[in-house]
Amino acid sequence: MAAGSSDGTVAKALEALDLVAAFGRPVRFSDLLEHSPYPKATLYRLLQTLVSQGMLAYEADRGCYTMGIRLVRLAHVAWAQSSLAPIARPHLDRLSSEVGETVHLAQLDHAQVLYVDKRNAREPVHMYSQAGKVGPAYCTGVGKVMLAYLPDAQLPALLAQQSWHRFTDNTLTTPDALQAELATIRARGFAFDAEEHEPGIICVALPILSSRGGVLGALSVTSTTSRTSLDALEGLVPVISDIARTIAQEAETWRFPEEGAHPIRKKA
Structure with missing residues (x-):
């Protein structure tokens, strides 16, 4: 125009x-x-x-x-109506209490990750993520797992918007490398951040999917290499998966907005 x-x-x-x-x-x-x-x-x-x-x-x-x-004021309304945070709050509390590590709730904001809520570990660790902050999708666990479950037709446009900046030695810096990783993520159902965004910071992340397979958001448990490992974080997948599924079910009741939908409650 x-x-x-x-x-x-x-x-x-x-x-x-x-x-x-x-x-x-x-x-x-x-x-x-x-x-x-x-x-x-x-x-x-x-x-x-x-x-x-x-x-x-x-x-x-x-x-x-x-x-x-x-x-x-508008931000508060948007947070309440178009964010998973109000729905997920008690479930994040439960997951945080159970695992004792940092818990993130995220959604895609165009080609980036928006952290919509966070619970700190019992022994808090300084890291980039904060609720309300935007981060890269291609090198974070929550970002990669959401990209992995998007329709194939949507992915090229989002990959074209990634910065491909090398944050650490483990950062994937090409579309081909990321697409190979996304295929692996989709096959196993979860993603890792293996010190790809910040040195010493690792996580396991799972998608929050609607009943139609649409990406509503992602949930992760994050820790450090000094006190855990990716194998240990993988052991948390069943409990994270259960909570992600519960959040998705409650979001469906709320009719959480996928593309073109409006956040209104279903009639009884």
Whole structure:
């Protein structure tokens, strides 16, 4: 669609919003301009529109932009209606209590992984993942297991959007290598992260699938090489599988939205 159309304006505003969010802190206009593809006047106009609509807030005393209260409200609604987190919360608590390790709940956000909830281990370990944070799909357990269960027609577009950055010596950095790994994952029903995203961090991950086989999300148990092994994590697959299946069943009752669906309860 041509620039200047309503869709083009909305897309630019959302890109500006993403840019502010990416800093993860209050950010000055000069910093945003340095990373923005838009000219100074265009970026300023987009930011002013977002502020006027409550999607951003401007702190005049510091000259910084932050997330707006309207955006926070919408985020809470989205979390409640379109996220697995409210459904999965008690089951994550149970899994965390049983295994004593870090538990992640994730969903695909286009070609990336969105961590929608997390439970820390009894002995917490510092790692990249946090609820609300976005991470790579091609080198995380939750990301790979969700990619493995997507329809074949969807996969090429998502692979084309991966960065293929080498985080560790174990990171898969080509589509061919990942596709071979995805075939193995689908055959056995679960994925590993064998220090592919962070050194010393390993996990086992299982998909959360609808009754039609659609990918709703993924569940993982994560630990470190200093206190466990991939073989030991594989031993947790039966309990993780049981909880993933329970979450999926409850999501079906809620009619969790797959493509084109709406998050409404089924009528009795």
